[in-house]
Amino acid sequence: xxxxxxxxxxxxxxxxxxxxxxxxxxxxxxxxxxxxxxxxxxxxxxxxxxxxxxxxxxxxxxxxxxxxxxxxxxxxxxxxxxxxxxxxxxxxxxxxxxxxxxxxxxxxxxxxxxxxxxxxxxxxxxxxxxxxxxxxxxxxxxxxxxxxxxxxxxxxxxxxxxxxxxxxxxxxxxxxxxxxxxxxxxxxxxxxxxxxxxxxxxxxxxxxxxxxxxxxxxxxxxxxxxxxxxxxxxxxxxxxxxxxxxxxxxxxxxxxxxxxxxxxxxxxxxxxxxxxxxxxxxxxxxxxxxxxxxxxxxxxxxxxxxxxxxxxxxxxxxxxxxxxxxxxxxxxxxxxxxxxxxxxxxxxxxxxxxxxxxxxxxxxxxxxxxxxxxxxxxxxxxxxxxxxxxxxxxxxxxxxxxxxxxxxxxxxxxxxxxxxxxxxxxxxxxxxxxxxxxxxxxxxxxxxxxxxxxxxxxxxxxxxxxxxxxxxxxxxxxxxxxxxxxxxxxxxxxxxxxxx
Amino acid sequence: xxxxxxxxxxxxxxxxxxxxxxxxxxxxxxxxxxxxxxxxxxxxxxxxxxxxxxxxxxxxxxxxxxxxxxxxxxxxxxxxxxxxxxxxxxxxxxxxxxxxxxxxxxxxxxxxxxxxxxxxxxxxxxxxxxxxxxxxxxxxxxxxxxxxxxxxxxxxxxxxxxxxxxxxxxxxxxxxxxxxxxxxxxxxxxxxxxxxxxxxxxxxxxxxxxxxxxxxxxxxxxxxxxxxxxxxxxxxxxxxxxxxxxxxxxxxxxxxxxxxxxxxxxxxxxxxxxxxxxxxxxxxxxxxxxxxxxxxxxxxxxxxxxxxxxxxxxxxxxxxxxxxxxxxxxxxxxxxxxxxxxxxxxxxxxxxxxxxxxxxxxxxxxxxxxxxxxxxxxxxxxxxxxxxxxxxxxxxxxxxxxxxxxxxxxxxxxxxxxxxxxxxxxxxxx
Numbered sequence: 001x002x003x004x005x006x007x008x009x010x011x012x013x014x015x016x017x018x019x020x021x022x023x024x025x026x027x028x029x030x031x032x033x034x035x036x037x038x039x040x041x042x043x044x045x046x047x048x049x050x051x052x053x054x055x056x057x058x059x060x061x062x063x064x065x066x067x068x069x070x071x072x073x074x075x076x077x078x079x080x081x082x083x084x085x086x087x088x089x090x091x092x093x094x095x096x097x098x099x100x101x102x103x104x105x106x107x108x109x110x111x112x113x114x115x116x117x118x119x120x121x122x123x124x125x126x127x128x129x130x131x132x133x134x135x136x137x138x139x140x141x142x143x144x145x146x147x148x149x150x151x152x153x154x155x156x157x158x159x160x161x162x163x164x165x166x167x168x169x170x171x172x173x174x175x176x177x178x179x180x181x182x183x184x185x186x187x188x189x190x191x192x193x194x195x196x197x198x199x200x201x202x203x204x205x206x207x208x209x210x211x212x213x214x215x216x217x218x219x220x221x222x223x224x225x226x227x228x229x230x231x232x233x234x235x236x237x238x239x240x241x242x243x244x245x246x247x248x249x250x251x252x253x254x255x256x257x258x259x260x261x262x263x264x265x266x267x268x269x270x271x272x273x274x275x276x277x278x279x280x281x282x283x284x285x286x287x288x289x290x291x292x293x294x295x296x297x298x299x300x301x302x303x304x305x306x307x308x309x310x311x312x313x314x315x316x317x318x319x320x321x322x323x324x325x326x327x328x329x330x331x332x333x334x335x336x337x338x339x340x341x342x343x344x345x346x347x348x349x350x351x352x353x354x355x356x357x358x359x360x361x362x363x364x365x366x367x368x369x370x371x372x373x374x375x376x377x378x379x380x381x382x383x384x385x386x387x388x389x390x391x392x393x394x395x396x397x398x399x400x401x402x403x404x405x406x407x408x409x410x411x412x413x414x415x416x417x418x419x420x421x422x423x424x425x426x427x428x429x430x431x432x433x434x435x436x437x438x439x440x441x442x443x444x445x446x447x448x449x450x451x452x453x454x455x456x457x458x459x460x461x462x463x464x465x466x467x468x469x470x471x472x473x474x475x476x477x478x479x480x481x482x483x484x485x486x487x488x489x490x491x492x493x494x495x496x497x498x499x500x
Numbered sequence: 501x502x503x504x505x506x507x508x509x510x511x512x513x514x515x516x517x518x519x520x521x522x523x524x525x526x527x528x529x530x531x532x533x534x535x536x537x538x539x540x541x542x543x544x545x546x547x548x549x550x551x552x553x554x555x556x557x558x559x560x561x562x563x564x565x566x567x568x569x570x571x572x573x574x575x576x577x578x579x580x581x582x583x584x585x586x587x588x589x590x591x592x593x594x595x596x597x598x599x600x601x602x603x604x605x606x607x608x609x610x611x612x613x614x615x616x617x618x619x620x621x622x623x624x625x626x627x628x629x630x631x632x633x634x635x636x637x638x639x640x641x642x643x644x645x646x647x648x649x650x651x652x653x654x655x656x657x658x659x660x661x662x663x664x665x666x667x668x669x670x671x672x673x674x675x676x677x678x679x680x681x682x683x684x685x686x687x688x689x690x691x692x693x694x695x696x697x698x699x700x701x702x703x704x705x706x707x708x709x710x711x712x713x714x715x716x717x718x719x720x721x722x723x724x725x726x727x728x729x730x731x732x733x734x735x736x737x738x739x740x741x742x743x744x745x746x747x748x749x750x751x752x753x754x755x756x757x758x759x760x761x762x763x764x765x766x767x768x769x770x771x772x773x774x775x776x777x778x779x780x781x782x783x784x785x786x787x788x789x790x791x792x793x794x795x796x797x798x799x800x801x802x803x804x805x806x807x808x809x810x811x812x813x814x815x816x817x818x819x820x821x822x823x824x825x826x827x828x829x830x831x832x833x834x835x836x837x838x839x840x841x842x843x844x845x846x847x848x849x850x851x852x853x854x855x856x857x858x859x860x861x862x863x864x865x866x867x868x869x870x871x872x873x874x875x876x877x878x879x880x881x882x883x884x885x886x887x888x889x890x891x892x893x894x895x896x897x898x899x900x901x902x903x904x905x906x907x908x909x910x911x912x913x914x915x916x917x918x919x920x921x922x923x924x925x926x927x928x929x930x
Contacts, residue, residue, distance in 0.1 A: 005577035005580070005581065006573070006574075006577070011573070011574045012816060012818070015816060015818040015819065015822075015896075016818055018818065018822060018896070018898060019818040019821045019822055021898060021899065022821065022822055022825035022826075022898070022899060023821075023825075025825075025829075025899040026825065167821050167824070167825075168818070168821045189898075467836065467839045467840050468840070469839060469840055469841070469842055470840050470841055470914065470917060471843070472841065472842075472843035472844040472860065472917070
């Protein structure tokens with residue numbers, strides 16, 4: 001076989017997977033108490049460093065807002081454990097009625113790709129989910145957030161091992177490059193990829209040949225209908241857009257507002273730090289922030305003042321969000337696309353029915369399968385909207401940044417939003433611990449005549465079977481003699497040599 | 501027809517005939533007689549294949565040569581790249597790759613190590629160690645361990661079992677003293693004449709079946725060396741390069757040697773060289789007459805480049821972690837097998853992935869070896885103690901292969917027991 005030299009760093013990175021595989025093999029034998037102790041310790045360590053890493057992440061990436069990142073880091077550490085604290089994906093469960101025993105089986109090696117936009121929250125999230133499910137995780141951070149993610153992952157790794165986790169159960173790729181990440185994704189030792197990032201990386205994860213949870217980008221429509229509490233809707237939208245400078249993929253892209261409440265909406269927006277741009281300024285935003293129709297990536301996660309400066313427009317002091325009215329949701333309209341900065345499109349529609357069409361149009365352009373918001377007190381609108389838009393989560397009367405991420409709704413808190421079949425992903429829910437385990441189902445004969453076993457007190461880690469010792473062979477006489485002979489010769493030899 | 505491109509044989513028998521005729525008749529026949537009809541053909545990772553196509557898992561590794569697996573892809577790539585610029589170099593001149601490896605190697609060794617002298621193989625490196633000790637101390641005597649093994653070259657052979665020296669009339673009992681392992685009294689007696697240049701010890705004697713040094717033994721030998729003016733030569737050929745879970749077994753033992761002998765695994769079986777690492781004190785001859793030892797193939801620069809890569813791999817934290825996992829899983833698995841045959845499988849000697857399995861039968865390891873071979877595992881008995889099987893897994897194994905080896909080992913030991921009992925039926929079952 002001819003051996004091809006691999007790109008620099010790849011052989012070492014493959015070794016990290018091997019080490020993780022060993023760690024996962026050991027981890028799979030842990031019981032619930034030990035597992036929870038580790039999760040608790042790591043979550044607390046993450047929590048203690050939430051602010052420090054928030055500051056570092058903003059400094060390193062230039063994106064987002066420190067206090068908002070700190071909040072996300074808290075909800076992805078202590079918050080996550082509070083949410084999942086009672087969930088047991090370790091012990092066996094017995095259903096005597098159905099005559100089925102279920103045994104959780106960890107995936108093994110989780111390859112966690114984390115983005116530059118929510119670097120630490122995602123590292124926390126994926127590491128803790130992996131530990132809750134007794135998986136080893138190799139974090140591959142986005143190069144823009146490499147330093148802070150490396151430090152955080154190593155820090156969590158130490159906390160995990162100090163709490164009794166197997167060595168190597170949390171590792172981080174310190175020099176991520178595209179060929180290296182592709183090699184890791186397709187390596188047979190990777191058991192599951194959890195990819196958060198741009199479309200390219202998610203598609204690559206699915207192409208890798210390994211099982212993957214990949215999630216696509218968002219492009220969130222927010223319908224405000226005539227029944228909405230317009231003031232509250234405007235405030236929530238402004239807060240959501242300002243949150244971490246709109247860096248969550250769940251942040252709203254456009255408000256679609258029923259004509260009859262639109263003026264009121266605009267007034268309320270202005271009261272909460274939104275600045276509605278005049279047509280010339282809207283055009284300046286298109287030209288400067290979307291040169292050739294494409295979003296500038298260098299301004300992702302920057303605040304409204306920076307955006308205004310880049311667009312060459314003047315906005316009042318205290319402006320938190322730029323609001324750009326535009327008439328028609330069509331593919332050639334840049335303002336109809338995803339916005340990872342505090343810029344909100346505004347589309348007026350004659351009625352909610354047209355609003356639903358506009359929302360559907362947005363999701364044809366991008367963000368299919370992700371999330372949408374609706375501000376309404378009419379369940380018919382909510383139902384019609386939710387059934388029509390091609391997304392898998394619709395948050396109602398709440399800012400979508402934290403709504404669809406499960407922080408301000410009762411969805412599972414997540415940093416990984418499944419976009420399902422609409423969004424070319426196999427994951428339709430918010431990523432949860434259960435997605436990192438499989439279940440072995442032990443099913444007895446349905447026939448009641450066949451007795452179902454008593455599994456009281458039995459767990460995968462305590463059901464050991466004893467060995468039956470085998471007697472030693474009787475030595476044939478000549479062998480016994482030979483053994484004596486050898487002993488004698490050796491002893492003599494030793495004596496003689498020592499004498500010399 | 502077996503066509504290897506460079507040469508071909510009609511059949512395995514044809515090859516074996518030629519092996520007898522043109523190479524080594526006794527060695528060729530020895531293995532056929534022992535029931536091991538192995539002719540190694542293809543090799544990859546921790547596997548090799550017999551000419552007949554049968555796959556074997558390599559647990560012999562040529563004494564750690566294939567520590568990183570056969571034809572390790574990183575080493576192949578390194579050697580190929582090195583060949584674009586280097587060859588073996590010139591033994592008279594300061595050499596780029598030799599110096600680079602020396603610097604890297606010294607950094608991994610105990611802090612008092614200073615320079616590297618190169619040989620082509622472990623025997624030569626041992627000869628260099630002995631010559632260095634003699635020059636440094638201006639004494640001639642060398643003490644080694646009974647059943648120790650340091651190679652077959654002119655001086656090295658004198659340190660080993662007489663089986664190998666007497667054959668060639670090369671035993672020199674007046675210069676080479678052998679003392680029993682783990683016997684400090686004998687060691688002190690051998691040194692107390694204040695006329696010994698150096699004591700050479702494998703950190704865990706391999707060919708003797710890896711009897712483990714008793715706690716404190718090696719340190720005590722080092723103290724005795726100090727007291728009686730002898731140098732401590734650590735033979736790290738089989739215990740180096742992470743095999744004990746640390747880079748060098750001697751560091752793990754807490755001993756600062758004066759000279760270290762390193763071979764086999766240092767070039768991963770790709771381009772052989774061996775190294776003698778010496779302290780500043782032992783460097784004197786390198787300042788007085790640097791041409792004192794010359795070796796054309798010694799420290800061949802292609803080998804040096806490969807060795808640099810071997811060191812880099814061995815120093816990765818991932819490797820350290822894996823060695824511990826491998827050692828732990830083998831340890832537990834072997835103890836579980838031992839519980840099945842407590843009165844026959846009587847001992848597990850283990851330090852990291854350096855292991856010896858001890859059977860209560862004078863030829864026990866040979867019998868188990870044969871069954872392991874039949875069951876697809878190649879592990880060799882200890883030449884100097886055939887009760888003990890050398891069990892030497894690589895340091896990059898995954899858990900699946902470890903489990904596979906343990907499965908095969910359990911079955912093979914069961915078959916060996918059954919064979920000894922003359923119990924055909926059990927042999928078939930177990």
